[in-house]
């Protein structure tokens with residue numbers, strides 16, 4: 001956990017506690033984390049408030065000693081004028097200093113807390129296991145890291161002002177009572193009315209704010225999906241449908257925000273008007289008290305001014321109270337992420353061997369929790385508890401009983417340094433097996449071990465050091481070629497080139513304008529599918545893994561190049577075990593052994609020739625692969641004779657695009 005980041009959810013999170021109390025606890029977390037910054041802001045605010053109240057006395061003094069004598073006698077003394085000017089300038093300077101300290105340090109506190117929790121949320125995302133990510137759409141995660149963090153710390157902006165305001169209220173109240181208790185009492189009638197208005201507002205706005213926050217996450221989810229799938233959306237002409245889907249989500253958010261805005265719109269004028277009504281009452285009654293000689297005109301000016309001053313603290317209090325419900329929702333959603341364990345625990349064992357890893361999997365069963373999506377039911381609003389929606393959406397703690405069983409007891413042994421091809425029909429669980437071998441997910445039962453050590457007993461990071469997975473879909477960062485291969489590790493250029501050579505990526509990288517320093521566009525859009533795959537392969541082999549898992553990692557690469565890559569992996573001094581999920585006969589034939597996975601169980605294993613002979617399911621599958629390959633070759637030949645693309649890479653890329 002990052003320094004200064006707390007996950008003391010239960011304390012803050014009790015859904016029965018009033019929003020106000022829960023909001024105050026969230027703010028207390030910030031005060032405890034940034035005590036010095038908060039203190040400067042609060043002192044600045046108190047100074048500003050104190051001097052503002054003090055300026056009432058100055059005004060009273062100026063009225064009685066400069067203005068009234070000037071009216072009565074038509075002149076004033078230079079000394080009285082100089083004193084008045086000095087007092088007014090002094091008040092102005094002190095107010096300015098207090099205001100600057102309050103604003104600067106309130107902002108500092110707010111943005112520091114935002115940054116701290118953004119970092120913590122992002123770090124947590126990277127630590128949480130894949131199974132957790134399966135249940136949480138990316139858009140929602142973006143919303144947690146952005147909108148929720150901002151919402152949680154929004155009240156920090158008016159907080160010091162409110163503290164100064166409370167101070168100001170107290171000083172003003174004493175000053176008013178000291179000046180004229182009767183008039184002060186008239187004005188104080190306003191406060192109970194304000195408290196009731198606030199209570200009503202809080203109760204009504206809380207569920208609406210909760211719903212708006214959840215809808216904000218939904219908008220970001222839809223937006224992310226549409227932009228992420230831009231190729232599919234455009235290729236299939238779904239721009240209008242996607243735009244409509246986004247519009248619908250945006251409109252739902254708009255309506256929810258308008259509801260919140262409408263309530264605030266009704267609440268704010270009431271909060272503004274009440275102190276003014278108080279001033280009116282004070283002026284009316286004050287005039288008759290002047291007529292009765294009970295008070296001087298200066299006293300009335302002073303009290304009326306003090307009352308107008310109260311409008312500001314009350315407004316600030318209103319802003320703070322208005323922000324609290326959203327803050328509590330945002331905080332709970334962040335806490336749901338920070339408090340998630342994802343169920344992954346680590347031991348302290350290390351892998352000490354060298355050379356290829358020996359894999360043994362025993363009775364491995366695995367099922368996916370059916371992805372819980374935030375349904376309309378959660379967003380329908382009307383919930384009394386700001387927590388309900390925020391939490392469910394953020395944590396994915398929805399119905400968990402529904403699970404889809406994928407692996408039904410897989411046994412697999414791979415000796416160190418061997419190359420094994422995993423072959424099986426689509427959906428038979430090959431990629432799932434690959435993620436289990438990397439411990440991206442844990443089995444429901446059974447165990448996977450490297451060199452005899454259960455993966456769950458290994459210390460954090462040990463598997464990533466020993467093994468590398470090249471997944472089906474490659475991800476390329478918006479970085480240089482070197483950055484994409486090393487991923488920030490300190491690896492010499494010779495090793496990068498050696499890895500690129502092994503992945504047959506050296507020639508196209510050498511042809512790039514700046515070689516290893518060439519920047520690759522977002523998600524590798526400047527590269528072909530096959531080039532992206534080869535870069536991803538180089539990224540894996542440059543780490544000299546003891547286990548390399550290729551999950552259909554060369555599907556967009558020309559078959560001959562793919563065969564060269566696999567042969568290269570076996571021939572080089574890269575002494576590792578290779579598990580390759582394969583579809584092409586040429587690839588399968590290169591493996592020492594083939595494992596046939598059918599419907600989540602290993603139904604047979606042996607050499608390709610043996611399986612071809614004795615396993616009808618395997619024979620059917622490989623024959624189907626071959627037929628598909630032949631059809632593709634025929635299509636290629638036709639394209640060639642029609643003057644179409646002749647570059648095998650280009651063809652492979654076209655195939656990839658066509659699926």
Ligand SMILES: Nc1ncnc2c1ncn2[C@@H]1O[C@H](COP(=O)(O)OP(=O)(O)OP(=O)(O)O)[C@@H](O)[C@H]1O
Pocket residue numbers: 134368369370371404406424425426427428429430431432433
């Ligand atoms: N994140 C997920 N959540 C729920 N079900 C999933 C998830 N990923 C995969 N599945 C399901 O698990 C089953 C096995 O998927 P897997 O990707 O392991 O199969 P595969 O053999 O690699 O398939 P292919 O050859 O098509 O890549 C499929 O029925 C799939 O729908």
